[in-house]
Amino acid sequence: MSQGTQLRWQRATVLSHRAAAEEIAEIVLAGEAPLFTEPGAHIDVRVLPGRTDSESVRSYSVVEGAADGSWVKVGVRRSPTSRGGSRFMHALKPGDALEVTAPLQNFPLRVGAPRYVLLAGGVGITAIHAMARVLKRLGTDYQLIFVGRSRPAMAFLEELREEHGPRLRLSVDDEGDVLDVHELLADVDASTEFYMCGPIRLMDAVRRAWIERGLPLPNLRYETFGNSGWFDPEEFELRIRGSERNTVVSSEESILEALERVGVEPMYDCRKGECGLCVVKAQQLNGVIDHRDVFFDEEEKSSDTKLCVCVSRVASRSGAGAEACGADSSAHARPSLTLDFP
Amino acid sequence: MTDLSPSGATAKNMAYPLNAWYVAGWDYEVNRKKILSRKIADRPMALYRTEEGRPVALTDACWHRLAPLSMGSLVGPDGVQCPYHGLQYNSAGRCTFMPAQKTINPSAMVNSFPVVERHRFIWVWPGDPMLADAALIPDMHQMGSDEWAGDGKTIEVRANYQLVLDNLMDLTHEEFLHSSSIGQKELSESDIEVTHDDRTVTVSRFMENIDAPPFWLKNMRDKFPDFEGKVDRWQIIEFQMPSTICIDVGVAKAGTGGLTGDRSQGVNGYVMNTISPVDQANAMYYWAFMRNYRLESQRITTELRDGVHGVFAEDEEMLTAQQQAIVENPDHEFYNLNIDAGGMWVRRLIQRAVEAERSMMASDADLSDAKG
Numbered sequence: 279m280s281q282g283t284q285l286r287w288q289r290a291t292v293l294s295h296r297a298a299a300e301e302i303a304e305i306v307l308a309g310e311a312p313l314f315t316e317p318g319a320h321i322d323v324r325v326l327p328g329r330t331d332s333e334s335v336r337s338y339s340v341v342e343g344a345a346d347g348s349w350v351k352v353g354v355r356r357s358p359t360s361r362g363g364s365r366f367m368h369a370l371k372p373g374d375a376l377e378v379t380a381p382l383q384n385f386p387l388r389v390g391a392p393r394y395v396l397l398a399g400g401v402g403i404t405a406i407h408a409m410a411r412v413l414k415r416l417g418t419d420y421q422l423i424f425v426g427r428s429r430p431a432m433a434f435l436e437e438l439r440e441e442h443g444p445r446l447r448l449s450v451d452d453e454g455d456v457l458d459v460h461e462l463l464a465d466v467d468a469s470t471e472f473y474m475c476g477p478i479r480l481m482d483a484v485r486r487a488w489i490e491r492g493l494p495l496p497n498l499r500y501e502t503f504g505n506s507g508w509f510d511p512e513e514f515e516l517r518i519r520g521s522e523r524n525t526v527v528s529s530e531e532s533i534l535e536a537l538e539r540v541g542v543e544p545m546y547d548c549r550k551g552e553c554g555l556c557v558v559k560a561q562q563l564n565g566v567i568d569h570r571d572v573f574f575d576e577e578e579k580s581s582d583t584k585l586c587v588c589v590s591r592v593a594s595r596s597g598a599g600a601e602a603c604g605a606d607s608s609a610h611a612r613p614s615l616t617l618d619f620p
Numbered sequence: 621m622t623d624l625s626p627s628g629a630t631a632k633n634m635a636y637p638l639n640a641w642y643v644a645g646w647d648y649e650v651n652r653k654k655i656l657s658r659k660i661a662d663r664p665m666a667l668y669r670t671e672e673g674r675p676v677a678l679t680d681a682c683w684h685r686l687a688p689l690s691m692g693s694l695v696g697p698d699g700v701q702c703p704y705h706g707l708q709y710n711s712a713g714r715c716t717f718m719p720a721q722k723t724i725n726p727s728a729m730v731n732s733f734p735v736v737e738r739h740r741f742i743w744v745w746p747g748d749p750m751l752a753d754a755a756l757i758p759d760m761h762q763m764g765s766d767e768w769a770g771d772g773k774t775i776e777v778r779a780n781y782q783l784v785l786d787n788l789m790d791l792t793h794e795e796f797l798h799s800s801s802i803g804q805k806e807l808s809e810s811d812i813e814v815t816h817d818d819r820t821v822t823v824s825r826f827m828e829n830i831d832a833p834p835f836w837l838k839n840m841r842d843k844f845p846d847f848e849g850k851v852d853r854w855q856i857i858e859f860q861m862p863s864t865i866c867i868d869v870g871v872a873k874a875g876t877g878g879l880t881g882d883r884s885q886g887v888n889g890y891v892m893n894t895i896s897p898v899d900q901a902n903a904m905y906y907w908a909f910m911r912n913y914r915l916e917s918q919r920i921t922t923e924l925r926d927g928v929h930g931v932f933a934e935d936e937e938m939l940t941a942q943q944q945a946i947v948e949n950p951d952h953e954f955y956n957l958n959i960d961a962g963g964m965w966v967r968r969l970i971q972r973a974v975e976a977e978r979s980m981m982a983s984d985a986d987l988s989d990a991k992g
Contacts, residue, residue, distance in 0.1 A: 314840060314980075345980065346979070346980075385727070386729070388713070388714075388749075389749050390712075390734070390749070406760055417749060496710055496712070496714035496715065496716050496724070499726060500726050502726075552725050552726065554721060554726060572725075572726060573721065573723060573725075574722070574723065575722040575723050577820075578722065606693075606729075
């Protein structure tokens, strides 16, 4: 659903604010009107008070909601490259007012499948938590895998363990327990539904393995807010073919935002790399395109001829994560890209 | 939705519970020849069967531009293709194909409603799928039993579904509306007894030693060709949530025990009725007449179906006129009579169900009120 056009905003109040894990705040909000939620739902929040454009909006998954709609709980990770969203959310205190939408649903859990696998990476647990609870309540066959960097960085660990017991499987990087995606999918069959939310690398690995195994793609459900990539965000030059409006995209803004800043008017909608409306042709690339979208398939991504400007970036070949891509690390200079608007 | 509280129990257009099973069509209407479009409780649905024969109900609006999927075609073992841009969905409502791209947008899906095939009908659950329990489907076992024979039809009523329920819960109207077939003055003269629990309401009426009205005289003579004389007549109306009414009806030779258990000297029928709200001003009224005698006779099945159809056409005409009058007289309230006791219990059970759902779910009204 496109953001900003049909949403109804309401005022909400912070009921409580505490640390759920390292860098993750658990925030409980009460709305003016009841906030009824369902598994997979998120709320949109205006994180730049005073602004009402779509730039000011961030989406946060609802971890849990009261049955009577009196409150919802969200979990927010402080992003090292925050453009203002997580900084705003982390600075909230009980009693503070903010503007939110009612819970919106783009990631519905379908009931009725014979078996489920839920996979959460890091703060992705916020989207998965309520799904696991419903599957447990319905008595279904499910498995919950929670992947994290270290235990102190993994939110809601204790309550998840209590609720799900042996159905919960942890995979903690700094304990040397790295998730083997192929092993995870080994006993998944065509009737299993798989829901995941987490860093793009994890989801991409699952997606590749899923396709490799010939499992039905519609059973692989995921949500991405387009906020993680293969490389750390860095500054790069952006040129527009046949135009004087060249600029530098900072590590804190998207190409789309930079284009708007210099007065170019691209078409876009979802702002999370799903719809493909913002696709632009790429030319004269110096560096690598960090495709953070789910619109292109692997072949299209590797050809680097087009990109979704709402989420994708350019990284120097020496950027973090380059090894994972097999890129060499000898390149230097500020990366750059020329866009070819028709 | 309007008119619910505080006087919801006398509302002229009642709201409907969503967490409930409603009939979407007869079993034969849902097939692989044509995708059936039906609206239930304001939700447009596209109904079809998979290659395995399993009935499916999807939202009848493509995720992309809301083109009706019922105008599209069946694809693969269990899917449909949108008639406009060719997006395809499987029976779970998951998009399986998008034009002009190699991937599928992970948000793309349409709602897939829980569906159960039972009692010769296709039942759907328009509300929260996690609450859909097939054990809550009303008992209409006569529809599929070897001990009963019969058939029915569908009436598309241009009236709120509640008016149909009112109509069936009070059969006093037979004396006036159906005077040439099943009506007789003893209907109004005899007392009714009303009982209820959380999900059912029962209205019983017994008439002793009366003349059989034309419809029942014919049925008696189908079973007892030489029958003459008086009969005892019964009507036991049972409502089951949210909108099914099965009526045990019949007559037996007077004084042979028809009213106390021995129906061997009589004829017994069941009028099966289940009503699905389409929207506030329209309903689909599915009915059948089942009997437990002369099971082998297709002639009797056809005659009964056509006879009841004629009787129900009189009801349809009245319900449509009543709805029209409601629209034209917005300031007039409904008043109730003692004969409405059964219908009023039905209204109370429905009102409670709707209020319970409202306390659990956000309504548009709540949100727009709060918007300010």
